[in-house]
Amino acid sequence: MSYARQMLDTFTRTVHVDADVLAAAIDAMSDCAQSCTADNAADLSEPNLAEMVTCIRLCMDCADICTATAGVTSRLVDYDPGVLRPLLESCLAICRSCGDECERHAAMHAHCRVCAQACRRCEQACRDLLAALD
Amino acid sequence: MSYARQMLDTFTRTVHVDADVLAAAIDAMSDCAQSCTADNAADLSEPNLAEMVTCIRLCMDCADICTATAGVTSRLVDYDPGVLRPLLESCLAICRSCGDECERHAAMHAHCRVCAQACRRCEQACRDLLAALD
Amino acid sequence: MSYARQMLDTFTRTVHVDADVLAAAIDAMSDCAQSCTADNAADLSEPNLAEMVTCIRLCMDCADICTATAGVTSRLVDYDPGVLRPLLESCLAICRSCGDECERHAAMHAHCRVCAQACRRCEQACRDLLAALD
Amino acid sequence: MSYARQMLDTFTRTVHVDADVLAAAIDAMSDCAQSCTADNAADLSEPNLAEMVTCIRLCMDCADICTATAGVTSRLVDYDPGVLRPLLESCLAICRSCGDECERHAAMHAHCRVCAQACRRCEQACRDLLAALD
Numbered sequence: 076m077s078y079a080r081q082m083l084d085t086f087t088r089t090v091h092v093d094a095d096v097l098a099a100a101i102d103a104m105s106d107c108a109q110s111c112t113a114d115n116a117a118d119l120s121e122p123n124l125a126e127m128v129t130c131i132r133l134c135m136d137c138a139d140i141c142t143a144t145a146g147v148t149s150r151l152v153d154y155d156p157g158v159l160r161p162l163l164e165s166c167l168a169i170c171r172s173c174g175d176e177c178e179r180h181a182a183m184h185a186h187c188r189v190c191a192q193a194c195r196r197c198e199q200a201c202r203d204l205l206a207a208l209d
Numbered sequence: 210m211s212y213a214r215q216m217l218d219t220f221t222r223t224v225h226v227d228a229d230v231l232a233a234a235i236d237a238m239s240d241c242a243q244s245c246t247a248d249n250a251a252d253l254s255e256p257n258l259a260e261m262v263t264c265i266r267l268c269m270d271c272a273d274i275c276t277a278t279a280g281v282t283s284r285l286v287d288y289d290p291g292v293l294r295p296l297l298e299s300c301l302a303i304c305r306s307c308g309d310e311c312e313r314h315a316a317m318h319a320h321c322r323v324c325a326q327a328c329r330r331c332e333q334a335c336r337d338l339l340a341a342l343d
Numbered sequence: 344m345s346y347a348r349q350m351l352d353t354f355t356r357t358v359h360v361d362a363d364v365l366a367a368a369i370d371a372m373s374d375c376a377q378s379c380t381a382d383n384a385a386d387l388s389e390p391n392l393a394e395m396v397t398c399i400r401l402c403m404d405c406a407d408i409c410t411a412t413a414g415v416t417s418r419l420v421d422y423d424p425g426v427l428r429p430l431l432e433s434c435l436a437i438c439r440s441c442g443d444e445c446e447r448h449a450a451m452h453a454h455c456r457v458c459a460q461a462c463r464r465c466e467q468a469c470r471d472l473l474a475a476l477d
Numbered sequence: 478m479s480y481a482r483q484m485l486d487t488f489t490r491t492v493h494v495d496a497d498v499l500a501a502a503i504d505a506m507s508d509c510a511q512s513c514t515a516d517n518a519a520d521l522s523e524p525n526l527a528e529m530v531t532c533i534r535l536c537m538d539c540a541d542i543c544t545a546t547a548g549v550t551s552r553l554v555d556y557d558p559g560v561l562r563p564l565l566e567s568c569l570a571i572c573r574s575c576g577d578e579c580e581r582h583a584a585m586h587a588h589c590r591v592c593a594q595a596c597r598r599c600e601q602a603c604r605d606l607l608a609a610l611d
Contacts, residue, residue: 078374078461082381085453086388105373106346109417113350116418116537119530120354128521135518135537136281140296142410143277147270149377150384157302161295162274168291185353193346212508212595216515219587220522239507240480243551247484250403250552253396254488262387269384269403276544283511284518319487327480404549408564411545415538425570429563430542436559 077102079149096200096207097148103193103200104145107170110193111138114177117186130180130187133173140169141197148204156208163208167201170194211236213283230334230341231285237327237334238279241304244327245272248311251320264314264321267307274303275331282338290342297342301335304328345370347417364468364475365419371461371468372413375438378461379406382445385454398444398455405441408434409465416472424476431476435469438462479504481551498602498609499550505595505602506547509572512595513540516579519588532578532589539575542568543599550606558610565610569603572596 080098115134118127144166147159174194181188214232249268252261278300281293308328315322348366383402386395412434415427442462449456482500517536520529546568549561576596583590 078378078457079381081457082378082385082454085457086385101377105377109369109373109413110346110350112414112417113347116420116534117350117354119533120420124526124530128526131521131533132284132286132518135284136292138414139277139280140292143273145377146273146380146406149380150266150269152266152384152388155302155306158270158274158299158306160299161302162299165292165294165296165299168289168295172289172292186350189346189349189353212512212591213515215591216512216519216588219591220519235511239511243503243507243547244480244484246548246551247481250400250554251484251488253399254554258392258396262392265387265399266384272548279511280514280540283514286518286522320484323480323483323487400552400554403552404560407545407548408560411541414541418534418537420534423570423574426538426542426567426574428567429570430567433560433562433564433567436557436563440557440560 079105082149092151092154092204093207096203097151100200100204101145101148103197104141104148104166107193107197108138108141108145110190111135111141111173114186114190117184121184123183127180130173130176133169133176134190137169137173137194140166144201154208160205160208163201163205167198167205170198170201174198213239216283226285226288226338227341230337231282234334234338235279235282237331238275238282238300241327241331242272242275242279244324245269245275245307248320248324251318255318257317261314264307264310267303267310268324271303271307271328274300278335288342294339294342297335297339301332301339304332304335308332347373350417360419360422360472361475364471365416368468368472369413369416371465372409372416372434375461375465376406376409376413378458379403379409379441382454382458385452389452391451395448398441398448401437401441401444402458405437405462408437412469422476428473428476431469431473435466435473438466438469442466481507484551494553494556494606495609498605499553502602502606503547503550505599506543506550506568509595509599510540510543510547512592513537513543513575516588516592519586523586525585529582532575532582535571535575535578536592539571539596542571546603556610562607562610565603565607569600569607572600572603576600 079101111134177191213235245268311325347369379402445459481503513536579593
């Protein structure tokens with residue numbers, strides 16, 4: 076059981092979102108931030124560097140947005156939909172773009188294949204959390 | 210002249226947003242992140258701590274979102290509106306909420322007064338940048 | 344297998360540190376950052392708020408330092424010991440302090456008990472990585 | 478007057494460090510984090526990309542460490558030298574390395590020249606703050 080799930084289980088205050096969906100989202104965001112940071116560093120060592128520039132850029136944006144979204148959702152108490160909804164939409168959008176770009180390089184670079192999986196999982200987790208907020 | 214403005218002036222690649230608006234937004238986000246971090250630390254030392262809890266929570270979310278938005282806008286090249294627009298909307302919304310809450314404590318705590326100003330400036334800078342993206 | 348471990352296994356470039364130790368450290372830092380963020384949010388909802396102030400402060404510092412250290416170690420290529428050693432020493436020190444403080448509240452607050460475990464694991468992971476760098 | 482300086486002036490609790498030195502350090506760290514983020518994005522658009530890889534890597538580490546150090550110093554209350562000293566030493570070391578590398582490209586790329594200045598200023602600010610902690 077992840078720390079995010081364990082922490083949620085200890086919250087005495089009611090969180091008005093399904094705890095499984097929320098914990099899955101927090102874990103997916105943390106994993107995606109880490110994968111994107113590692114992937115752009117790996118991209119920088121590849122011989123076809125010039126073709127990796129878009130992947131590097133998207134990974135940096137994706138890591139920044141996933142980190143912030145993981146922070147906000149980790150302390151989720153009486154969430155403000157005016158803040159959280161667009162933040163999740165932005166996170167979903169960058170995970171989709173970054174996942175698409177990583178997938179383009181997946182056959183050549185195993186690190187991009189792993190990162191694409193982390194992005195896809197986070198994209199879906201954002202979608203699930205947005206649906207759970209309704 | 211801020212570093213953000215100096216850096217923008219050196220970009221050889223065309224950035225399709227007014228450089229003044231963009232540099233003002235980046236500076237406002239960095240300042241707001243710093244002010245919110247300092248303000249929630251100051252709140253924690255106040256005798257009326259129980260009344261400061263909402264302010265502390267909002268300041269932490271605001272610092273996280275401003276930091277991520279400053280990162281993404283600082284590397285702005287061929288921005289993706291599907292990512293940047295909702296991110297700016299989220300940043301605008303948390304700056305407004307956090308600014309409102311800080312203002313409630315401004316008469317009693319000078320640090321909340323300063324933080325409210327940083328939030329207001331960032332809220333407006335997000336609004337201006339959103340308008341400039343159209 | 345964690346994403347950090349999977350990413351490391353794909354690195355074609357030699358990383359001069361045991362991959363198990365490195366992946367364990369990255370995972371422990373990410374988990375600790377998340378736990379500390381969740382724990383300080385949970386602390387803010389407790390009735391004995393005044394007694395939780397030190398815990399809240401340490402959790403915020405611990406989250407910031409773990410996030411940065413996870414970032415730097417995730418892109419670890421030809422590390423610079425002049426940068427990485429003191430960063431790991433700082434991370435180890437804040438995890439120890441934060442773990443000690445969380446442990447003081449563990450009997451009363453389950454979220455502090457979980458966070459103390461995350462801090463202890465990260466403290467040990469930093470120690471192991473420092474030893475592996477020798 | 479920067480927000481960091483204004484916030485410090487409102488702190489009712491005694492901070493045991495010269496406020497000018499502390500505010501200068503916080504401002505220098507925030508500026509350096511922003512400059513490094515912008516600089517590595519600019520590096521990625523340069524025709525001599527392969528020669529910029531070390532600069533890109535150092536800028537990413539420098540931005541991460543400066544952001545964390547700015548966070549910890551911004552909430553500075555009864556600082557713990559076991560945490561803050563090595564963190565500042567790490568920040569000083571990465572600013573020096575990153576500044577050296579940026580300087581190598583300063584004649585060719587104006588963005589590296591500006592970033593080198595931000596790194597030098599932050600390196601000195603870390604040194605001054607370390608001296609003030611004694």
